[in-house]
Amino acid sequence: MIDEIQKNLLREIADLHAVPEGAYNIRANGEKAGRATTENIDIVTKEDKQGIDIIIKPFTKNESVHIPVIISESGLKEVVYNDFHIGEGANVVIIAGCGIHNCGTQTAEHSGIHTFYIGKNANVRYVEKHYGDGDGTGENIMNPTTEIYMEEGSRMEMETTQIKGVSSTVRNTTAKLAAGANLVVKEKIMTHGTQLAETNFVVDLDGDGSGTNLISRSVAKDRSHQIFRSNIRGNAKCHGHTECDAIIMDEATVAAIPEITANSIEASLIHEAAIGKIAGEQIIKLMTLGLDEKEAEEQIISGFLK
Amino acid sequence: MLELRNISFSADTENGTKGILKNVNLTVDERFVAITGPNGGGKSTLAKVIAGILTPTEGQILLDGEDITNLSITERARRGVSFAFQQPVRFKGITVKDLITLAAGKKIGVSEACEYLSEVGLCARDYINREVNASLSGGELKRIEIATVLARGTKLSLFDEPEAGIDLWSFNNLIKVFENLYAKKGGSIFIISHQERILNIADKIVVVANGEISRTGTKDEVLPALLGKANAACPTLSDKVI
Ligand SMILES: Nc1ncnc2c1ncn2[C@@H]1O[C@H](COP(=O)(O)OP(=O)(O)OP(=O)(O)O)[C@@H](O)[C@H]1O
Numbered sequence: 446m447i448d449e450i451q452k453n454l455l456r457e458i459a460d461l462h463a464v465p466e467g468a469y470n471i472r473a474n475g476e477k478a479g480r481a482t483t484e485n486i487d488i489v490t491k492e493d494k495q496g497i498d499i500i501i502k503p504f505t506k507n508e509s510v511h512i513p514v515i516i517s518e519s520g521l522k523e524v525v526y527n528d529f530h531i532g533e534g535a536n537v538v539i540i541a542g543c544g545i546h547n548c549g550t551q552t553a554e555h556s557g558i559h560t561f562y563i564g565k566n567a568n569v570r571y572v573e574k575h576y577g578d579g580d581g582t583g584e585n586i587m588n589p590t591t592e593i594y595m596e597e598g599s600r601m602e603m604e605t606t607q608i609k610g611v612s613s614t615v616r617n618t619t620a621k622l623a624a625g626a627n628l629v630v631k632e633k634i635m636t637h638g639t640q641l642a643e644t645n646f647v648v649d650l651d652g653d654g655s656g657t658n659l660i661s662r663s664v665a666k667d668r669s670h671q672i673f674r675s676n677i678r679g680n681a682k683c684h685g686h687t688e689c690d691a692i693i694m695d696e697a698t699v700a701a702i703p704e705i706t707a708n709s710i711e712a713s714l715i716h717e718a719a720i721g722k723i724a725g726e727q728i729i730k731l732m733t734l735g736l737d738e739k740e741a742e743e744q745i746i747s748g749f750l751k
Numbered sequence: 752m753l754e755l756r757n758i759s760f761s762a763d764t765e766n767g768t769k770g771i772l773k774n775v776n777l778t779v780d781e782r783f784v785a786i787t788g789p790n791g792g793g794k795s796t797l798a799k800v801i802a803g804i805l806t807p808t809e810g811q812i813l814l815d816g817e818d819i820t821n822l823s824i825t826e827r828a829r830r831g832v833s834f835a836f837q838q839p840v841r842f843k844g845i846t847v848k849d850l851i852t853l854a855a856g857k858k859i860g861v862s863e864a865c866e867y868l869s870e871v872g873l874c875a876r877d878y879i880n881r882e883v884n885a886s887l888s889g890g891e892l893k894r895i896e897i898a899t900v901l902a903r904g905t906k907l908s909l910f911d912e913p914e915a916g917i918d919l920w921s922f923n924n925l926i927k928v929f930e931n932l933y934a935k936k937g938g939s940i941f942i943i944s945h946q947e948r949i950l951n952i953a954d955k956i957v958v959v960a961n962g963e964i965s966r967t968g969t970k971d972e973v974l975p976a977l978l979g980k981a982n983a984a985c986p987t988l989s990d991k992v993i
């Protein structure tokens with residue numbers, strides 16, 4: 446059922462070389478292409494709309510769920526709703542990702558709407574990679590929306606990566622954190638050609654002792670354009686930090702618009718943003734080690750996005 | 752052998768062109784060459800001209816008889832020129848291991864990378880996976896910078912004030928580092944330094960002041976005059992300090 450092109454997409458987005466261990470749901474060209482559940486993790490197809498419910502029992506320990514989406518049909522457009530119900534005290538890794546191989550002339554588009562309900566003291570690591578390729582002229586568009594509701598003492602670490610082949614992406618992430626909850630987001634983006642990448646974060650720190658750290662590292666090449674917007678609202682005794690660090694090259698443009706709002710005297714919020722080209726002295730140093738200018742640039746970028 | 756012929760370097764400033772190196776002639780075949788002289792004299796500029804980071808406005812540079820004046824930094828590096836910066840460069844995301852590996856120019860194991868680090872007195876395990884960024888102290892960065900030159904092991908190594916920021920305890924080891932490098936690779940080691948103890952191991956001392964070579968010779972020829980002069984130079988300042 447899964448062909449070579451699709452296998453390659455799975456490798457790129459989820460590092461999958463075979464059927465994953467544990468629970469998984471593979472969606473290929475809009476259809477279910479494989480699913481497995483475990484004693485603690487159930488996956489149920491939604492009846493009213495496209496998508497699945499992923500239900501993780503309380504106190505599930507050290508399990509993982511893979512939910513890759515791959516598209517290899519030009520012109521396919523889909524909106525998919527995935528809801529994650531993570532039980533109290535569970536500790537899980539969720540690996541999502543979307544890969545599009547577009548060899549036609551039509552736009553292929555995937556909009557994933559992910560909602561996380563994270564129970565008390567649960568711990569989630571969410572990894573998501575977006576990737577596009579194909580020799581056609583059709584655009585690859587991905588618009589992920591992530592809504593996160595975190596109960597007391599829960600933790601989530603979200604790592605998102607988009608390095609290649611996505612023509613246009615608008616990523617919206619919102620989160621609401623109860624007391625003692627903690628959200629860390631690490632975003633890595635590289636854009637080429639005339640690609641567009643926009644990220645918007647809105648995080649509400651509602652409970653005492655809640656905290657968040659949003660870290661974005663990006664490289665904009667050629668004539669691509671990136672926008673980073675983050676808004677952290679401190680509504681209680683909390684800590685918030687947002688950091689956007691971008692390298693621009695060629696004729697690319699980058700806008701970073703961090704916003705922090707303290708609605709409580711006990712909120713402590715910091716934002717940092719830096720945009721600039723690669724420092725000349727970094728290239729010079731690597732050239733004195735025998736690298737040419739292009740190699741030096743590649744090393745600096747791959748280190749920066751590592 | 753390195754030969755500098757009539758090297759001049761000038762930079763454009765607000766007040767017009769400023770001559771920073773003026774007609775420098777120098778031939779070096781010795782093991783250890785110390786370059787010293789007052790702050791702002793032109794030492795770092797001279798080293799950067801040799802490494803290809805700055806292009807001389809006039810003159811020629813020959814390495815083993817080959818004219819390298821128009822070669823890029825990369826080409827010179829590949830012909831065997833290495834340079835440890837006075838102010839090491841920081842990198843976000845590049846680890847100490849990455850940098851040493853790039854310097855070695857080939858895949859090296861952790862144990863080899865560690866050897867270079869322990870040579871400069873860094874307990875390798877603690878550092879190997881750290882990023883070469885602002886979280887490292889000045890002295891640590893300086894040592895890692897020296898380690899990159901050791902990992903390259905080329906026939907011409909330039910160290911720009913390697914002792915700056917290095918604690919006294921490690922200072923003696925630094926001299927051993929240069930001796931080991933020579934024992935392994937031969938060639939010439941240029942050390943820009945203000946430290947008498949480093950000048951003392953030099954086979955040749957070059958004094959650069961006001962963009963010119965004001966003196967060259969063995970340490971016996973140069974040191975006494977240099978030290979005497981330094982003491983005599985600023986009587987009012989030392990009076991004030993006392
Ligand atoms: N691009 C430049 N524009 C203007 N002046 C410059 C430029 N580069 C260097 N200089 C000046 O040239 C002189 C020599 O600088 P250089 O860094 O070579 O000195 P140095 O001998 O290494 O000094 P130190 O002992 O302080 O390291 C200094 O006066 C410096 O200010």
Ligand SMILES: [Mg+2]
Nearest residue numbers: 794795796837
């Ligand atoms: Mg200097």
